[in-house]
Amino acid sequence: MPNRALFLKLLxxxxxxxxxxxxxxxxxxxxxxxxxxxxxxxxxxxxxxSIFEAYAETLKPLAIGVAISAVLGIAIGLWVGLSNTFDWLxxxxxxxxxxxxxxxxxxxxxxxxxxxxxxxxxxVCIMAMPVIVLNTSGAVRNTPESFKExxxxxxxxxxxxxxxxxxxxxxxxxxxxxxxGISAGFIGAILSELKITPTGVxxxxxxxxxIADYPSMYAAIFSxxxxxxxxxxxxxxxxxxxxxxNQRDYxxx
Amino acid sequence: MSQxxxxxxxxxxxxxxxxxxxxxxxxxYGEVEALRDMSLEFPRGxxxxxxxxxxxGKTTLLKIIAGLLxxxxxxxxxxxxxxxxxxPDRAFVFQDFALLPWATVLRNVAFGLExxxxxxxxxxxxxxxxxxxxxxxxxxxxxxxxLSGGMRQRVxxxxxxxxxxxxxxxxxxxxxxxxQTRRKFQEDLLQLVQNENKTFIFVTxxxxxxxxxxDQIAILLPRPSRVSEIIRPSxxxxxGVDNIRxxxxxxxxxxxxxxxxxxxVE
Numbered sequence: 001m002p003n004r005a006l007f008l009k010l011l012x013x014x015x016x017x018x019x020x021x022x023x024x025x026x027x028x029x030x031x032x033x034x035x036x037x038x039x040x041x042x043x044x045x046x047x048x049x050s051i052f053e054a055y056a057e058t059l060k061p062l063a064i065g066v067a068i069s070a071v072l073g074i075a076i077g078l079w080v081g082l083s084n085t086f087d088w089l090x091x092x093x094x095x096x097x098x099x100x101x102x103x104x105x106x107x108x109x110x111x112x113x114x115x116x117x118x119x120x121x122x123x124v125c126i127m128a129m130p131v132i133v134l135n136t137s138g139a140v141r142n143t144p145e146s147f148k149e150x151x152x153x154x155x156x157x158x159x160x161x162x163x164x165x166x167x168x169x170x171x172x173x174x175x176x177x178x179x180x181g182i183s184a185g186f187i188g189a190i191l192s193e194l195k196i197t198p199t200g201v202x203x204x205x206x207x208x209x210x211i212a213d214y215p216s217m218y219a220a221i222f223s224x225x226x227x228x229x230x231x232x233x234x235x236x237x238x239x240x241x242x243x244x245x246n247q248r249d250y251x252x253x
Numbered sequence: 254m255s256q257x258x259x260x261x262x263x264x265x266x267x268x269x270x271x272x273x274x275x276x277x278x279x280x281x282y283g284e285v286e287a288l289r290d291m292s293l294e295f296p297r298g299x300x301x302x303x304x305x306x307x308x309x310g311k312t313t314l315l316k317i318i319a320g321l322l323x324x325x326x327x328x329x330x331x332x333x334x335x336x337x338x339x340x341p342d343r344a345f346v347f348q349d350f351a352l353l354p355w356a357t358v359l360r361n362v363a364f365g366l367e368x369x370x371x372x373x374x375x376x377x378x379x380x381x382x383x384x385x386x387x388x389x390x391x392x393x394x395x396x397x398x399x400l401s402g403g404m405r406q407r408v409x410x411x412x413x414x415x416x417x418x419x420x421x422x423x424x425x426x427x428x429x430x431x432x433q434t435r436r437k438f439q440e441d442l443l444q445l446v447q448n449e450n451k452t453f454i455f456v457t458x459x460x461x462x463x464x465x466x467x468d469q470i471a472i473l474l475p476r477p478s479r480v481s482e483i484i485r486p487s488x489x490x491x492x493g494v495d496n497i498r499x500x501x502x503x504x505x506x507x508x509x510x511x512x513x514x515x516x517x518v519e
Binding site for chain 1: 316319320321338339340341343344345347348349351353355364365368369396412416
């Protein structure tokens with residue numbers, strides 16, 4: 001029953017926004033606007049077009065960084081998963097990247113690459129890539145042995161085993177890594193705009209905060225979360241169409 | 254009784270032609286000796302069971318015959334040709350079915366043909382024929398998770414039949430299905446051995462199953478693994494599937510095998 005799923009999603013949104021509205025009315029802090037005030041600010045920004053200008057700026061490092069992280073991350077992940085040598089060579093780098101306190105390292109990046117697009121793309125990549133690489137390599141390494149044996153016994157070539165067995169078998173975990181990595185990439189894009197140079201959505205957040213226009217600040221934060229959620233949903237749809245049998249419906253649904 | 258019984262007689266002596274011969278196979282995993290100097294002949298067009306307690310190396314031997322594992326020493330010949338890896342003359346049926354969950358029944362059954370480069374229309378026609386033959390007509394577009402365990406193994410069997418290999422290697426194919434389905438499978442298997450001109454090598458740990466379906470039973474004992482005896486039941490095969498289980502020879506053989514295996518079961 002898709003209606004039931006939709007109903008529960010809407011209910012969840014109503015509870016969340018309701019709680020926000022109440023917390024804003026109490027108020028929890030004078031710097032915390034209500035849900036309706038924030039939506040009003042979002043509407044105003046949409047009508048005067050400033051939100052679109054901001055996204056034109058923010059989406060540049062985000063799209064480039066996410067695309068690089070996805071393509072390169074999956075490729076390196078496959079490589080690392082298939083070969084022990086590359087596992088030993090590359091895995092430590094990505095584990096360190098994942099654990100590194102990025103905000104503290106940003107000055108170093110700015111020193112090396114300046115305050116332009118390169119640094120911002122790098123921040124997105126550092127946020128997004130490790131989880132994509134580590135998930136992909138883990139999934140590849142955990143391909144059931146009997147699938148690979150089946151491939152070999154039915155005369156599949158090495159390439160066919162990778163393309164027809166290992167990648168589809170790993171795809172649910174690869175996609176889980178992509179989802180996590182891309183959400184981290186969104187965080188990275190905003191982080192870079194707050195920490196390097198205030199442009200785009202990061203500029204709205206910084207500027208609104210400095211003039212105490214909190215509804216606009218929260219509207220900007222809300223819009224980036226909304227965009228991330230919509231994008232992740234799209235990714236889920238892509239996965240569902242690509243690997244149909246991997247999706248298991250619950251009988252009780 | 255007319256059953257013939259020999260211990261490690263070379264091929265020819267019993268009056269049959271071997272499709273597969275395993276000669277002096279040893280397999281070590283580091284320090285552990287899985288198989289030691291094992292020799293066995295598999296007569297053409299018949300079903301040979303490898304029967305033994307767990308850890309006796311029966312699956313290891315089957316995978317060596319399949320070319321999935323390399324023996325430490327010794328070699329396997331299929332139709333006189335030495336095995337160096339998996340080949341078109343052998344097809345494998347897996348204990349856990351090894352079906353690709355993202356592919357439909359049709360694509361799973363056609364997998365072997367696809368890997369052999371058979372054109373789409375032809376391989377789908379052949380896959381459909383074998384899906385019908387194993388009794389799954391109408392399920393061509395179902396996914397494995399929508400099927401019961403017994404039906405999944407029928408897909409695995411259809412996939413192995415579709416590539417039309419001379420030798421069918423079956424690794425405990427019925428151990429993961431329920432008892433009633435297993436009995437039906439065993440009856441179907443007898444039919445299959447009779448109709449298809451193929452050599453079957455069948456690994457099982459069930460004594461009853463081995464005696465029921467086999468033309469030849471090789472009893473493997475562990476530590477170190479060796480063929481302890483070869484039993485060729487002959488008398489009850491022609492009496493029809495319904496009468497085998499109460500045939501005195503069938504019951505005697507089951508008892509004898511248990512008597513020789515019981516000391517190896519903890």
